[in-house]
Amino acid sequence: MATSSSRRAVIIGGSMSGLFSAAFLRRIGWAVDVFERSPVELVGRGAGITTHPELLEALERSGAGTRDLGIEVPKRITIDRSGRVIGERPLRQILTSWDRLQRLLRATIDPAHYHLGHTFQHVEAKGRGVRVRFAEGRVEHADLLVGGDGIRSGVRAQVAPDVQPIYSGYYIWRGAPNEADLAPETLASIFPYFVFFLPERQQVIGYPISGFNNDLRPGHRRYNFIWYRVGDARTLKDMCVDETGHQHEYSVPPPLIRKDLIAQMRADAERIMPTAFIDCLRNIERPFFTPIYDFSAPRIVFGRVALVGDAASSSRPHMGFGVAKAGGDAQALAQALAAHDDIDAALAAYNAERQPIGERVMLHGRKLGTHLGVDLKTDEDRRMWKLLQEDDAMMDWIAVPNFLAAYR
Numbered sequence: 001m002a003t004s005s006s007r008r009a010v011i012i013g014g015s016m017s018g019l020f021s022a023a024f025l026r027r028i029g030w031a032v033d034v035f036e037r038s039p040v041e042l043v044g045r046g047a048g049i050t051t052h053p054e055l056l057e058a059l060e061r062s063g064a065g066t067r068d069l070g071i072e073v074p075k076r077i078t079i080d081r082s083g084r085v086i087g088e089r090p091l092r093q094i095l096t097s098w099d100r101l102q103r104l105l106r107a108t109i110d111p112a113h114y115h116l117g118h119t120f121q122h123v124e125a126k127g128r129g130v131r132v133r134f135a136e137g138r139v140e141h142a143d144l145l146v147g148g149d150g151i152r153s154g155v156r157a158q159v160a161p162d163v164q165p166i167y168s169g170y171y172i173w174r175g176a177p178n179e180a181d182l183a184p185e186t187l188a189s190i191f192p193y194f195v196f197f198l199p200e201r202q203q204v205i206g207y208p209i210s211g212f213n214n215d216l217r218p219g220h221r222r223y224n225f226i227w228y229r230v231g232d233a234r235t236l237k238d239m240c241v242d243e244t245g246h247q248h249e250y251s252v253p254p255p256l257i258r259k260d261l262i263a264q265m266r267a268d269a270e271r272i273m274p275t276a277f278i279d280c281l282r283n284i285e286r287p288f289f290t291p292i293y294d295f296s297a298p299r300i301v302f303g304r305v306a307l308v309g310d311a312a313s314s315s316r317p318h319m320g321f322g323v324a325k326a327g328g329d330a331q332a333l334a335q336a337l338a339a340h341d342d343i344d345a346a347l348a349a350y351n352a353e354r355q356p357i358g359e360r361v362m363l364h365g366r367k368l369g370t371h372l373g374v375d376l377k378t379d380e381d382r383r384m385w386k387l388l389q390e391d392d393a394m395m396d397w398i399a400v401p402n403f404l405a406a407y408r
């Protein structure tokens with residue numbers, strides 16, 4: 001990449017896409033500052049992240065590297081209610097955690113240029129660049145504003161207010177029990193593998209991830225547990241009433257999730273799940289739910305504002321590709337800026353390259369989401385739904401590497 005010494009970007013959001021953008025822009029010689037609204041260091045609540053070749057490449061090229069990235073599983077299995085293995089696929093895949101990625105990426109940026117406790121409020125064109133105002137009063141000037149502030153992006157809300165995430169009609173219960181708490185049978189039967197349990201209109205998926213402080217030692221790891229369940233908008237609205245009776249708009253902070261919801265969920269699990277997954281759930285002290293939304297913005301560049309990661313497009317997590325896409329967006333943005341001396345021409349090239357990819361990933365996520373049988377509109381939806389009723393097909397389609405190659 002060519003370098004440019006006097007150019008500056010202000011980046012909103014200190015998570016995956018914000019940190020990737022900072023790392024890649026610094027590598028082409030830009031000055032960068034990252035502004036994150038959280039007043040305290042970000043933590044990922046043990047969220048597991050499937051990796052893809054694109055993510056590994058972005059980590060290497062950004063300078064973050066892939067040191068102690070995670071745990072490699074040798075295969076995928078599907079089990080039935082009795083715990084019997086009813087399908088199997090050899091597929092080596094590294095499973096990592098949000099916390100590990102955050103740590104690797106965070107180490108690429110000088111702490112003096114990573115600013116916690118700054119909430120983006122407003123951007124306006126100023127000269128040939130932008131003037132950015134924060135809720136806390138700070139004002140910054142730059143050649144470029146990068147919006148890496150996630151699916152509910154405030155930057156996008158200003159430049160493209162009509163673009164709104166759409167609820168899929170299903171949500172996930174999640175959590176990550178400690179390996180040390182699990183029964184020997186659970187450790188032997190599911191812990192080493194990427195595991196599916198697929199009752200009608202539901203998906204339970206599990207895989208091992210590192211433990212606290214990226215501990216990869218046997219005995220100190222965790223098991224990422226995800227349970228997809230169907231729930232219409234009314235159900236979701238009710239679930240978003242918290243323990244104190246307060247109605248939240250999109251989801252509820254884990255400590256405030258109503259106890260009756262958790263009790264009901266645990267009772268449902270006891271009725272339908274294999275023993276090993278019941279064991280996982282019993283050892284998750286505080287399970288939490290995440291409603292699944294998606295969208296893709298028709299444009300991801302607005303003057304001197306570029307959207308990256310989930311702010312630009314966000315897919316249902318069936319491919320586990322969100323962080324890989326965040327890294328790819330950031331890499332493409334820096335490559336375009338290095339290849340074009342004219343910033344506006346570079347941004348046009350970035351938009352042309354990455355907007356279609358974000359849309360493609362989103363549409364692919366919807367295809368895989370048909371498994372849950374929600375809102376099947378077209379013949380193709382129904383064909384895909386039918387195909388995915390085969391457990392083997394789920395192992396072939398969900399979160400597999402190199403899926404974008406089929407569209408090239």
Ligand SMILES: Cc1cc2nc3c(=O)[nH]c(=O)nc-3n(C[C@H](O)[C@H](O)[C@H](O)COP(=O)(O)OP(=O)(O)OC[C@H]3O[C@@H](n4cnc5c(N)ncnc54)[C@H](O)[C@@H]3O)c2cc1C
Nearest residue numbers: 013015016017037049050120149150309310320321322323
């Ligand atoms: C259930 C689930 C499972 C997933 N599994 C995977 C997986 O296996 N693999 C994978 O690659 N991806 C996965 N993803 C997707 C992945 O988590 C996201 O794609 C990724 O976190 C996007 O990164 P981001 O930096 O763009 O956005 P985010 O991680 O959402 O970060 C946005 C940041 O911006 C900050 N911010 C927001 N507003 C402002 C503001 N006004 N001012 C300043 N800062 C602001 C936020 O505090 C936050 O830190 C999953 C997602 C879900 C929901």
